[in-house]
Structure formats: structure tokens, C-alpha cells
Amino acid sequence: MARPRNTESDGLILAAAADTLLRSGYDGLVVDELARTVGVAKTTVYRRWPTKNHLVVSVIAGWQADADVPDSGDAADDVVDDLTAIVTGMCRALDPAPMRRLVAELAAARLRDDDIASSIDALWAERRAATATVLARGMASGALRADLDPELVMDQLAGAVYYRVLITGAVLDQDYARALVRTALAGAR
Amino acid sequence: MARPRNTESDGLILAAAADTLLRSGYDGLVVDELARTVGVAKTTVYRRWPTKNHLVVSVIAGWQADADVPDSGDAADDVVDDLTAIVTGMCRALDPAPMRRLVAELAAARLRDDDIASSIDALWAERRAATATVLARGMASGALRADLDPELVMDQLAGAVYYRVLITGAVLDQDYARALVRTALAGAR
Amino acid sequence: MARPRNTESDGLILAAAADTLLRSGYDGLVVDELARTVGVAKTTVYRRWPTKNHLVVSVIAGWQADADVPDSGDAADDVVDDLTAIVTGMCRALDPAPMRRLVAELAAARLRDDDIASSIDALWAERRAATATVLARGMASGALRADLDPELVMDQLAGAVYYRVLITGAVLDQDYARALVRTALAGAR
Amino acid sequence: MARPRNTESDGLILAAAADTLLRSGYDGLVVDELARTVGVAKTTVYRRWPTKNHLVVSVIAGWQADADVPDSGDAADDVVDDLTAIVTGMCRALDPAPMRRLVAELAAARLRDDDIASSIDALWAERRAATATVLARGMASGALRADLDPELVMDQLAGAVYYRVLITGAVLDQDYARALVRTALAGAR
DNA sequence: AGCTAAGCGAGACGGTACGTCCAGTCTTTCG
DNA sequence: CGAAAGACTGGACGTACCGTCTCGCTTAGCT
Numbered sequence: 001m002a003r004p005r006n007t008e009s010d011g012l013i014l015a016a017a018a019d020t021l022l023r024s025g026y027d028g029l030v031v032d033e034l035a036r037t038v039g040v041a042k043t044t045v046y047r048r049w050p051t052k053n054h055l056v057v058s059v060i061a062g063w064q065a066d067a068d069v070p071d072s073g074d075a076a077d078d079v080v081d082d083l084t085a086i087v088t089g090m091c092r093a094l095d096p097a098p099m100r101r102l103v104a105e106l107a108a109a110r111l112r113d114d115d116i117a118s119s120i121d122a123l124w125a126e127r128r129a130a131t132a133t134v135l136a137r138g139m140a141s142g143a144l145r146a147d148l149d150p151e152l153v154m155d156q157l158a159g160a161v162y163y164r165v166l167i168t169g170a171v172l173d174q175d176y177a178r179a180l181v182r183t184a185l186a187g188a189r
Numbered sequence: 190m191a192r193p194r195n196t197e198s199d200g201l202i203l204a205a206a207a208d209t210l211l212r213s214g215y216d217g218l219v220v221d222e223l224a225r226t227v228g229v230a231k232t233t234v235y236r237r238w239p240t241k242n243h244l245v246v247s248v249i250a251g252w253q254a255d256a257d258v259p260d261s262g263d264a265a266d267d268v269v270d271d272l273t274a275i276v277t278g279m280c281r282a283l284d285p286a287p288m289r290r291l292v293a294e295l296a297a298a299r300l301r302d303d304d305i306a307s308s309i310d311a312l313w314a315e316r317r318a319a320t321a322t323v324l325a326r327g328m329a330s331g332a333l334r335a336d337l338d339p340e341l342v343m344d345q346l347a348g349a350v351y352y353r354v355l356i357t358g359a360v361l362d363q364d365y366a367r368a369l370v371r372t373a374l375a376g377a378r
Numbered sequence: 379m380a381r382p383r384n385t386e387s388d389g390l391i392l393a394a395a396a397d398t399l400l401r402s403g404y405d406g407l408v409v410d411e412l413a414r415t416v417g418v419a420k421t422t423v424y425r426r427w428p429t430k431n432h433l434v435v436s437v438i439a440g441w442q443a444d445a446d447v448p449d450s451g452d453a454a455d456d457v458v459d460d461l462t463a464i465v466t467g468m469c470r471a472l473d474p475a476p477m478r479r480l481v482a483e484l485a486a487a488r489l490r491d492d493d494i495a496s497s498i499d500a501l502w503a504e505r506r507a508a509t510a511t512v513l514a515r516g517m518a519s520g521a522l523r524a525d526l527d528p529e530l531v532m533d534q535l536a537g538a539v540y541y542r543v544l545i546t547g548a549v550l551d552q553d554y555a556r557a558l559v560r561t562a563l564a565g566a567r
Numbered sequence: 568m569a570r571p572r573n574t575e576s577d578g579l580i581l582a583a584a585a586d587t588l589l590r591s592g593y594d595g596l597v598v599d600e601l602a603r604t605v606g607v608a609k610t611t612v613y614r615r616w617p618t619k620n621h622l623v624v625s626v627i628a629g630w631q632a633d634a635d636v637p638d639s640g641d642a643a644d645d646v647v648d649d650l651t652a653i654v655t656g657m658c659r660a661l662d663p664a665p666m667r668r669l670v671a672e673l674a675a676a677r678l679r680d681d682d683i684a685s686s687i688d689a690l691w692a693e694r695r696a697a698t699a700t701v702l703a704r705g706m707a708s709g710a711l712r713a714d715l716d717p718e719l720v721m722d723q724l725a726g727a728v729y730y731r732v733l734i735t736g737a738v739l740d741q742d743y744a745r746a747l748v749r750t751a752l753a754g755a756r
Numbered sequence: 757a758g759c760t761a762a763g764c765g766a767g768a769c770g771g772t773a774c775g776t777c778c779a780g781t782c783t784t785t786c787g
Numbered sequence: 788c789g790a791a792a793g794a795c796t797g798g799a800c801g802t803a804c805c806g807t808c809t810c811g812c813t814t815a816g817c818t
Contacts, residue, residue: 001765001766001811001812002767002768002810002811003809003810004768004770006768006769009769027301027799030798031799032799032800040769041772042770043768043769043803044769051801052799054798071320101297101300101301102296104300104301105357107298108293108294108296108763111286111293112290121357124356137374141276152349152372153372155357156349156369159348159351163351166299166300166355167313168344169306179341180344180345183376184345184373185376186375194790198790221776221778228791230790230793231780231792232791232792233778233791236789239780240779241779300810380762380815381762381813381814382762382763382814383762384813405679408804408805419763419766420765421766423762424806428806429805430804442637479675479678482671482675482678485674485734486668486672488671488733489667489668489733490594490668490671527750530727530747533731534750535724536734537723537730537731538727540730541725541729541736542726544678544729545674545729546691561720562751563754565750565752565753565754566753568784568785568792569792569794570785570793570795571784572793572795573794576795597772597774598773598774608795608797609775609797610794613776614795618775619774641773656815
């Protein structure tokens with residue numbers, strides 16, 4: 001019954017925020033500036049996201065939405081291939097410095113604010129589901145041991161990647177992705 | 190000729206900072222407040238650590254200093270035991286919420302500031318060296334495969350732990366530590 | 379041809395505004411809040427009064443409407459009595475703190491906005507006319523000197539009252555009203 | 568022992584504020600802008616005056632400080648002359664539109680905030696003292712009736728002036744000042 | 757009876773200023 | 788020179804209101 005929100009603004013704001021975030025990092029994103037850039041009042045931003053952090057979460061959520069679950073069949077090698085594809089995708093996405101910074105800020109924000117935590121958790125959950133699907137397929141087809149704990153495997157795979165992103169800063173390339181999957185699945189067949 | 194620095198202040202500041210950090214997280218640590226609490230001038234803090242971040246790194250370094258490398262001999266099981274001990278130690282240390290928050294903030298700080306990055310890296314390196322020693326021992330004794338890439342194994346172990354700390358928020362208890370080590374080494378013997 | 383305005387709303391809004399104004403002063407009157415209180419859309423308010431200030435003027439106009447011109451005949455004392463009645467009425471009306479605050483805000487609004495100024499001026503003019511009538515009567519009957527400048531007398535009477543309301547904050551009671559009229563007319567007979 | 572406030576800043580801020588106030592009125596004075604103009608951080612302004620209103624009071628106080636008490640002797644005519652001088656001074660000072668607006672805003676601020684009220688009251692008190700001195704002199708010399716209530720006279724004089732400033736908006740010139748004093752003292756000799 | 761212009765509730769929007777918070781630097785006086 | 792005290796710059800944050808706007812719905816009164 002009331003004037004509806006201008007949904008276009010949502011997209012414009014998110015896009016501009018994403019751009020700035022990638023280009024200048026978390027601190028480089030200034031709400032006031034962002035609003036001016038988009039041609040929108042600051043209040044319009046704050047009406048949609050109560051906090052800069054919330055906005056950033058939305059941006060990330062948008063990024064996550066793109067990736068998809070690969071599925072190339074049931075053969076043992078294919079499961080490995082699928083996982084390698086997933087891990088390679090993660091590496092490619094997370095390797096660039098601005099992205100690392102962002103993930104770090106996000107992780108920090110998550111632990112600071114419960115509200116944000118749930119948004120982010122939903123986001124990761126989706127991501128994990130994709131991997132879980134592939135693992136389940138492998139276990140069902142007998143390509144992987146049936147007594148495997150998928151949680152643990154995922155922790156090792158994603159964990160190693162994020163560990164390099166956030167803690168050691170080591171490079172993430174295709175070779176690493178391949179080696180990681182191979183090692184992690186060594187005892188899993 | 191000049192007045193010497195009051196070395197006592199260093200400890201007091203670090204202690205108070207550690208306390209606040211644990212209690213209220215990174216953002217809860219306000220230099221102004223800290224100085225007042227300790228009964229010291231803000232300048233005194235900044236004379237010792239050029240930045241809030243540097244101070245925080247010092248605090249963490251202090252915490253790291255406590256943990257040590259276990260060494261229980263060469264038998265196969267002992268390598269597993271040693272690693273389990275290390276991972277359990279990490280879990281115990283990192284599980285509490287304030288500690289998680291802190292690690293997150295640190296990771297973020299690391300990516301924000303190169304200066305900080307190197308301090309933190311040195312710190313992690315020390316930690317990794319301990320684990321590497323244990324792994325090397327295992328490989329030397331034949332308990333583990335000789336063609337193992339210790340880097341990868343460590344990434345998986347520490348990675349899984351930090352992944353739960355920073356990304357999923359899942360619990361870290363002794364059972365998890367044990368299961369993690371077992372799975373990760375499944376294909377390594 | 380079109381749907382007519384709901385005249386009931388006018389009254390409800392004015393009443394609520396008057397109440398808030400008296401209770402919390404000019405700044406305490408927030409259009410958004412007012413509308414919600416009355417159960418009316420903000421637009422409904424703004425359709426009737428183009429500005430918060432205009433609304434406030436309406437409220438005051440309502441208050442003014444209550445006071446009337448006394449007329450007790452032509453005898454000398456009666457002129458004094460009439461003026462005393464008028465001034466006493468002013469004092470009674472303007473003494474309470476919320477009313478003082480209001481008058482102040484009005485005066486400020488008047489000088490801020492020409493549009494408002496004219497509304498308020500009309501309002502004061504009415505008030506002044508009443509007093510002028512009494513003075514004219516006195517001069518006609520010979521009770522007051524014929525060469526009197528009624529403007530000046532009114533300035534002194536009303537001025538003194540408003541001065542206390544707005545500048546000194548001094549009390550306004552019946553005694554003051556009486557003394558004021560007596561002194562002001564001392565040289566006027 | 569600590570770094571002292573830069574007293575120069577006080578003056579610069581006040582001067583710039585006074586200037587803007589006179590030129591653009593109360594609403595035209597924007598703290599952010601003011602600070603930038605003076606070349607000072609906004610915090611520096613807020614450290615000295617907790618509120619824009621407090622700052623404005625300071626500005627006015629500065630203006631008041633200039634005016635002085637005239638004294639031309641004890642003769643009856645001289646008392647009238649002295650009062651006329653005072654009233655003429657007030658008229659000259661208060662007639663310009665920006666000044667009127669300012670006084671109005673001040674009066675409003677006074678009634679809004681007790682803290683401000685006391686500052687302003689002190690300020691008016693000083694002003695009244697000057698006039699009171701002249702009246703007392705007149706009464707002592709016999710030029711004015713001994714049973715005069717100086718309060719009342721001052722209320723009528725200043726009141727009329729402020730009334731025109733704040734309520735009617737009528738002109739304030741030298742003629743008016745003269746006529747006002749004459750009329751007000753008509754019954755006072 | 758139906759068309760239509762205006763009223764209405766709801767709430768988004770642009771715009772503008774406010775006052776607050778912190779990091780890090782600078783300045784002064786004392787030991 | 789070190790330390791205490793606290794002023795200072797600089798920059799962002801989130802909030803508060805005003806007055807305007809845009810919806811979809813409702814209601815006279817003219818055709």
C-alpha cells in the first residue's frame with residue numbers, strides 16, 4: 001500500500017559496493033561516498049542494511065550465488081575431478097588479495113555480530129552443500145569409502161584453502177588444488 | 190643520561206590489553222581506555238608499539254609462547270599421538286569465543302597491514318615448525334610415507350581447525366581433534 | 379466532485395499538536411510522530427499545513443481566539459480596569475513555562491520564514507486591535523490624554539510582558555500586571 | 568602539564584561564527600563548515616562548546632561586552648539623555664534583520680536548555696545593570712520620583728524594544744528611541 | 757451506475773546537519 | 788630523554804527530521 005522500495009537502487013548500491021570493495025577493500029568502502037556515487041541518499045542505504053557490515057555481507061552473498069555444483073558422473077575419477085573443480089574454483093576466487101582481505105573482514109564481522117553471523121553462515125552452508133553432494137555421490141557409487149565422515153573431508157579441503165587465505169597467505173593455484181584433493185582423498189577410497 | 194623506560198609498564202599494558210582483548214574483542218580494545226586503565230599515558234603505549242595492531246600482535250605472541258612441541262619418541266603411534274596432542278592443544282586454545290574473535294581480527298589485521306603481516310607470519314611459522322618437526326620425525330622413522338608433503342598435511346590439520354574457528358563456527362573438542370588427525374593421516378602411512 | 383477532506387482530522391491534529399507543543403515544546407513536536415499519534419498519514423498533515431511552522435501557527439491562533447476584548451464603559455477607572463484585565467489575561471496565558479517556550483519558538487520561526495511571519499503578524503494584530511480599541515475609548519472619553527501615541531503605550535505594556543517571557547524569565551502574576559498598567563499610564567492621564 | 572588548549576583557536580572560531588551568524592543567521596551556521604573555514608577539526612569546536620547553541624551564546628556574549636554605560640551628569644535632562652543613549656544603542660544594535668533573527672533564536676535556545684539559559688541570563692543581567700545605574704542616579708538626584716520601581720521602567724523600555732524586535736517586527740530608529748524614553752518617563756518625574 | 761478527481765494510509769526517498777567515536781600525532785611540563 | 792596529560796587532526800559512523808514522492812485503495816459527486 002505504501003510506496004514500494006526502488007528495487008533498482010538495491011542492485012546499484014550492491015554493484016557499486018562490490019566494485020569499491022574489490023578495488024579498495026573494506027576500509028575503502030565509505031557509506032557516504034557510496035551513496036553519492038550511486039546517486040542515492042545515505043538513508044536509502046541504511047534503510048536496506050542497518051550497518052556497513054550488513055551491506056558487505058550482501059555483497060558477498062551475491063558473489064557466492066554464482067558458483068555451481070559440477071557433476072560429471074559416478075566414476076571414481078570423476079568424483080575426484082568434481083572435487084578438484086570445486087577446490088580449483090575456490091582457489092581461483094579466493095586467491096586475489098582484495099578477496100582475501102574481504103574474507104578476513106567478513107570472518108571478523110561474523111564473530112563480532114550475531115546478526116551478521118547468521119547471514120554469513122547461511123551463505124557458507126550453501127557452499128558446503130554443493131561439496132557435500134559430490135561426496136555423497138562418491139560414497140553412494142562406491143568410489144569413496146562408505147564410512148567416510150564428509151564433514152571431516154570438507155573441513156580439510158576448504159580448511160586448507162581458507163587457512164592459506166587467512167593465516168599463512170600462501171599461494172592458491174591449480175596445482176595446489178589438485179595436490180590437496182589427491183592427498184585428502186588418499187585414505188578415502 | 191636519559192631516563193630509562195619503565196619496563197614494568199610493558200607488562201602491565203600487555204596484560205591489560207590481553208585481558209580486554211579476550212573479554213571484549215578487538216574493537217573493544219580502545220587505546221585511550223587501555224592507557225587510562227593501566228594508569229599510563231597514551232604516548233607511553235605508542236612509544237612501545239607504533240600501532241594498536243602491533244600491540245595486539247605482541248599480545249598474541251605472548252600467548253603462543255606457552256604452547257610447546259611434544260616429543261614422545263619414534264613409534265608409529267607416537268607420531269599420531271604427538272600430532273593429536275598438538276591439534277588438541279590448538280582446539281583447546283582456539284575454541285573459546287573471545288579467542289575466535291581475536292584470531293579473526295588478527296587475520297583481518299594481517300591482510301590490512303603488511304607490517305603486521307610479517308609479525309604474525311613469524312608467529313605462525315614458529316607454530317608450524319613444531320608440527321613440521323613431528324612430521325619429519327615420523328617420515329624419518331618410517332611411520333609415515335616418505336613421499337608425503339608435510340606442508341599439505343599441516344594445511345589440512347591446522348586448516349580444518351581454523352576453518353571451524355573462523356568460517357563455520359563449529360565446535361572444537363578433543364574428539365574432533367582425534368578424528369581429524371586419524372582421517373588426515375589415513376593415507377599417509 | 380472529488381472526495382472531500384475529512385474535517386475531523388483537522389481538529390484531531392490540531393489538538394494533538396497543541397498538546398505536544400505545550401508538553402514538549404517546539405522541537406518536541408515531530409511531524410512523523412504526531413501523525414502516528416493521531417492515526418493519520420503524514421501526507422494528511424502536510425496537505426493541510428505546508429510546514430510544521432504553519433501548523434504551529436494554527437495552533438496558536440486557536441489559543442488566541444479564546445481571549446476577548448473586555449468593555450466596561452467609559453469612566454476613567456474603567457479604562458485602567460480594562461487594560462489591567464487585558465494585561466492580566468496575557469500574563470496568565472503566557473506565564474507557564476511551556477507557553478514561554480512556544481512563544482520563543484514562534485518568534486524565532488517568524489524571523490526565519492516570511493510566510494510564517496505574516497500569519498503570526500495577523501495574529502498579533504488582532505490582539506493589538508483589542509487593546510487599541512480600549513485606548514481609543516479612553517482618549518475619546520477624556521480619561522486619557524488626547525496626544526497619546528497608542529502604539530507606544532501598547533509597546534510598553536505588551537513589550538514588558540513579552541520581555542519577561544522571552545528575555546528575563548521573570549514571573550508574571552496579577553500584581554505585576556496591575557503595577558505595570560499603573561506605571562505605564564502614570565503620565566497618560 | 569598537558570598540552571594547553573590553543574587559545575588562538577577560540578578567538579578564530581568565535582570570530583568566524585560571529586561573522587557567519589550575522590551574514591547567514593542561525594541555520595546558516597554549520598559546525599562542520601565553520602571548522603573547515605577556521606582550519607580546525609570539528610572536534611576542536613565541540614571540545615570548547617558542547618553544542619552549537621553554546622557556541623552561539625558565546626558569540627553573543629562577546630558582542631555584549633562592548634557596550635558601556637553613558638554618564639553625563641545628574642541633571643534631569645541628562646538622565647533622560649543617558650537613557651535615550653542607551654535605548655538608541657539598543658535600537659541600533661538590534662534593528663538589523665540578522666540580529667533580530669539571532670536574538671529570537673537565542674531566546675528560543677534559552678527556554679529549551681537550562682544550561683544555555685544561565686549563560687544568557689548572566690549576559691542580560693549585565694546589560695540591565697547599566698540601565699539600573701542610570702535610573703538610580705536619577706532617583707538619587709531627584710530628577711526622577713523616588714518611589715519609582717526601576718524594574719518596571721526597564722521592563723517598559725527594553726521590553727518595547729525587544730517587542731518590536733521579536734513580535735511586531737516594527738522599525739527601531741532614533742526617533743522611536745527618543746519617543747519611547749519620553750513617554751515612559753512622562754509620569755516618572 | 758459508472759467515471760473520475762481528490763483524499764488517504766503507508767512508507768520510501770533526498771537532503772542536510774548533528775554529535776560521537778577512535779586512531780595516531782603533537783605539545784607542554786615535570787622528573 | 789621518558790612519562791603524564793590531554794589537545795589536535797582527520798575521517799567515518801549512524802541518527803534524526805523535514806518535506807516530497809509514489810503507491811494502491813476509498814469515496815464523493817458529476818455525467
